[in-house]
Amino acid sequence: MHSSARQCRGLTALVAVVAALLGTGPAQADPLAGAHYELGRGLQLPAMNLIFSGYSALRASHVEGQDARLDLRDFSLFTIWQPSPRWQAFSEIEIENLFVVDGRGLNASDIEIAVERLYLDYAVKDTLTLRAGRYLTPFGRWNQVHADPLVWTVSRPLVTQLAIPDHGTGAALMGTLNLGADSLDYTLYADDSVDFDPVNGDADFEDFNAAGLSNDFRRAGGAQLRYHFFGERAELAASYASYEFTGIAGHLQAAGLDGLLRWHRLELSGEFAWRDNGRRFEHNDWGGFTQAVVRLVGQLHGIGRLEHYRSGILEREASRATLGLSWRPLPPLNFKLEYSASTARQLAPDGVQMSFSMLF
Amino acid sequence: MRIALHSLCVGLLLVVLQAHARADDGLAVIVPPGHVLTTLDAPTLAAIFRRKLRVTADGQALVPVNLRLTNPLRTAFSLTVFGLEPAAMETYWNERYFHGVQPPPVVSSAEAMLRFVAATDGAIGYVPACRVDPRVRQLMTLPLPAGFSFGCDTPERP
Numbered sequence: 001m002h003s004s005a006r007q008c009r010g011l012t013a014l015v016a017v018v019a020a021l022l023g024t025g026p027a028q029a030d031p032l033a034g035a036h037y038e039l040g041r042g043l044q045l046p047a048m049n050l051i052f053s054g055y056s057a058l059r060a061s062h063v064e065g066q067d068a069r070l071d072l073r074d075f076s077l078f079t080i081w082q083p084s085p086r087w088q089a090f091s092e093i094e095i096e097n098l099f100v101v102d103g104r105g106l107n108a109s110d111i112e113i114a115v116e117r118l119y120l121d122y123a124v125k126d127t128l129t130l131r132a133g134r135y136l137t138p139f140g141r142w143n144q145v146h147a148d149p150l151v152w153t154v155s156r157p158l159v160t161q162l163a164i165p166d167h168g169t170g171a172a173l174m175g176t177l178n179l180g181a182d183s184l185d186y187t188l189y190a191d192d193s194v195d196f197d198p199v200n201g202d203a204d205f206e207d208f209n210a211a212g213l214s215n216d217f218r219r220a221g222g223a224q225l226r227y228h229f230f231g232e233r234a235e236l237a238a239s240y241a242s243y244e245f246t247g248i249a250g251h252l253q254a255a256g257l258d259g260l261l262r263w264h265r266l267e268l269s270g271e272f273a274w275r276d277n278g279r280r281f282e283h284n285d286w287g288g289f290t291q292a293v294v295r296l297v298g299q300l301h302g303i304g305r306l307e308h309y310r311s312g313i314l315e316r317e318a319s320r321a322t323l324g325l326s327w328r329p330l331p332p333l334n335f336k337l338e339y340s341a342s343t344a345r346q347l348a349p350d351g352v353q354m355s356f357s358m359l360f
Numbered sequence: 361m362r363i364a365l366h367s368l369c370v371g372l373l374l375v376v377l378q379a380h381a382r383a384d385d386g387l388a389v390i391v392p393p394g395h396v397l398t399t400l401d402a403p404t405l406a407a408i409f410r411r412k413l414r415v416t417a418d419g420q421a422l423v424p425v426n427l428r429l430t431n432p433l434r435t436a437f438s439l440t441v442f443g444l445e446p447a448a449m450e451t452y453w454n455e456r457y458f459h460g461v462q463p464p465p466v467v468s469s470a471e472a473m474l475r476f477v478a479a480t481d482g483a484i485g486y487v488p489a490c491r492v493d494p495r496v497r498q499l500m501t502l503p504l505p506a507g508f509s510f511g512c513d514t515p516e517r518p
Contacts, residue, residue: 150455150458176407178403331453
């Protein structure tokens with residue numbers, strides 16, 4: 001079967017399910033009844049079970065080897081629709097590079113629109129939800145909360161970008177098991193991006209250009225277990241994935257560990273991953289980061305992070321240290337400033353970055 | 361004169377004891393009378409208010425309801441159930457929001473809580489135990505953290 005025909009079949013099935021659900025809802029006399037907006041919680045239309053929300057990030061950077069630049073890098077729109085207690089549809093449409101100002105002046109011609117997430121959830125029971133569509137890869141923690149207003153630094157640790165593609169398209173089983181005061185989240189997923197992702201093979205890495213390497217699964221399967229304890233102020237997780245990269249022959253396997261502890265003014269976190277690149281490559285990938293965040297005064301936080309990553313596929317290795325500040329005057333707002341120094345400019349250039357981001 | 365003074369002292373003591381008894385009643389977790397839940401333990405309550413448990417096994421939506429962030433009753437509930445001030449939960453809610461999960465809706469007073477819970481299928485909220493009335497069913501009682509008291513004679517501060 002031709003690839004585009006298979007892609008159409010997958011998308012058509014998803015649209016058909018959504019359309020069928022739309023048809024089951026009761027007709028509303030006033031679809032705007034009860035509508036209200038709250039910063040950081042979106043526009044809520046309870047009569048239609050709809051929520052529109054999102055986030056955006058304005059970034060400025062002056063890093064080694066590149067022009068100083070200012071860009072509206074992320075403008076993501078979420079649509080959440082819950083027609084019944086068991087069903088929920090979610091989409092995140094990202095408008096990238098709305099504008100860039102650098103040494104060549106203002107550029108607003110590189111606008112790209114990307115479907116970051118598009119999935120349908122069905123809650124079979126209180127401990128089991130089925131998901132179909134495009135989702136964030138459940139590997140590590142950072143990738144699943146990577147939005148600029150939610151993370152402490154402008155730059156993204158290398159291990160969260162290089163160990164595994166950040167999106168998958170397919171199906172997943174997930175849920176939470178309550179174990180007394182603790183809880184265990186589980187996710188099992190199967191990806192078939194090559195058949196169901198219409199733009200498979202086009203994804204870039206977030207912070208650098210790895211020529212010839214696409215940040216996409218071809219096919220994948222994996223699992224994650226995340227244990228929450230200490231009153232949900234601490235978590236430990238293990239992730240595993242077996243997959244094929246688009247554009248690279250051969251099978252890869254990756255395993256990861258991550259952890260988080262929040263205690264009074266302090267937050268400690270870290271992620272570590274190892275990847276078996278198979279026989280085609282001389283070296284495997286491995287790396288990780290540790291990060292400490294301290295609330296200094298009010299909502300001003302100081303951040304320190306150390307990281308290391310060795311990429312066997314790219315044949316590059318980098319260590320990087322990052323020091324930064326983050327000010328969150330309101331929970332949906334985040335002002336960040338940081339300086340990074342590294343041992344490898346290609347993977348992680350030295351320099352200053354800042355951003356202002358908000359959930360809206 | 362001595363009898364009058366004695367009566368005054370006894371009267372004051374009763375007032376103090378009554379107020380103390382009411383304060384000790386704790387926080388009542390309330391649901392509509394026909395709610396599918398008949399019992400509840402503290403971890404399940406926490407999971408519902410974290411919106412990790414959003415639907416019952418038979419498909420009933422669970423709708424936790426909160427008071428405003430600045431309401432002392434919300435603070436007492438949050439400290440008892442999560443061991444955290446309500447503001448300390450904001451990071452958690454921002455992350456859940458990123459995944460399409462909204463925090464519980466908010467009402468402005470204990471009376472508004474009673475009305476919302478009584479009128480909403482699957483709702484689950486909390487009021488001072490002494491404010492529970494026949495519009496709702498009390499599912500469990502939580503102890504108040506040290507330093508908190510909510511007598512029925514205390515005027516509501518939304």
